Amino acid sequence: MATTRRPATRKAATSRKPSLRVERQLQRDGHRVLAGMDEVGRGALAGPVTVGVVLIDETSRSAPTGVKDSKLLTPAARVAMVPKIRRWALDFAVGHASPAEIDEIGIIAALRLAGMRALAAVGTVPDLVILDGNHDWLTAPDEVGLFAFADESGPVTPPVTTMIKADLKCSSVAAASVLAKVERDALMVAAAPEHPAYGWEENKGYAAPEHLAALEAYGATDLHRRSWRLPGVAGENEGAAPAGLPVDDDETGAGTAAGATPETSAEMIAR
Template sequence: MDEVGRGALAGPVTVGVVLIDETCRSAPQGVRDSKLLQPHAREAMVPRIERWALCHAVGHASAAEIDDIGIIAALRLAGTRALAACGVRPDLVILDGNHDWLTAPEDVGLLAFAHESAVTTPPVTTMIKADLKCSSVAAASVLAKVTRDRIMVELGGHEEHAVYDWVGNKGYAAPEHMDALRVRGPSVWHRRSWRLPGTMDDDGPVPETAETTVTDLTSVGER
């Protein structure tokens, strides 16, 4: 599994999962960390990854959910949604980095808080630079990156969001995005708990909010 969008100012955090076992042939040639691939190369890699894996899925947690429960819990929520979409419980999950964000603390009923059925978390191991060392993690990174980029490009194509240039920056803190926040303030797709420019805590009031759901994100990505 791998995530993308953790450090963005707008849009969802997205987790990709790719399941393989000993019956799977060698990974598609060129699978590597999605950040090292050009966008067209990532897009071309997706169908090859989907044919290679036993199962694959992508899960999201929206900006509103990030505001409600925090980024780490939102990562966990997106990850459990991706696992649930696969419908197969793996024997082991490999996460990039040195932090297990997938396993919920025993004293926190996260999924109950999110009004979703409990998903038993499989065993997790972490690996530094797993997206460079492990083909399945690299493949999950590609799926997550491509899916989230599609969402941000479509959202950025709407007239009311064009000022933020999400087509170019995908919701991250690029200069033009920050300038637009100072002038326009945040949209309903922004993570408002992050003290963004243009909020009441900075230099202006927060515009009225609208509830953002995972269904919204899924439908955007599929159009």
């Protein structure tokens, strides 16, 4: 009697644990030292945008059990994973770009600034950066085609490869996302007592209901991205970009609230 095999569900496909399969293939292609990189805070209304980087080489063993994209871990599990990742990685770092820097140069350039700060903090120059997503925000437009980490004029981005859902596939990228998320969350929790109405200890600066209500009642703080058209804030953001939907990179999904995008698509590409 013939049997029918049920097709794999989307849930089953996305629940597969990240591994070093992709990294090992890249190493066989000649990229010995790899940097997994991921960002958090891109869609928040307040606080920095943060980039984590984790370096591995051919001697690195499988990642610690439980390493996965930070959005799939509880806060306690993420914190517990940090020392394990630090022991496992060849090197690691986290870089930030402040709300003021985001306002000054835009979110895409701020992402690059945070990423370059993270790379500058590690002691080894990677042969290749694995970047989550399909957009290389790390390489400045005038550096496309350059493959040296530094030259006479200053830092130059190392080679970059992008991969959609790299945080679900690559252990190095998943580990970087955990480091970035834990450090950024800690910064927002530390800032929360100075601005208690906004609920940052819970929402971490994303557009949760209590955060939106406080914005409407009290306005923006110095940790808000004032160049954005902040929901409920009138008058402070004249000339800001049209409202829309920011990237949701928070496990609560709070970052998807309408009315909080920093730039139009054209402006983001231009940066």
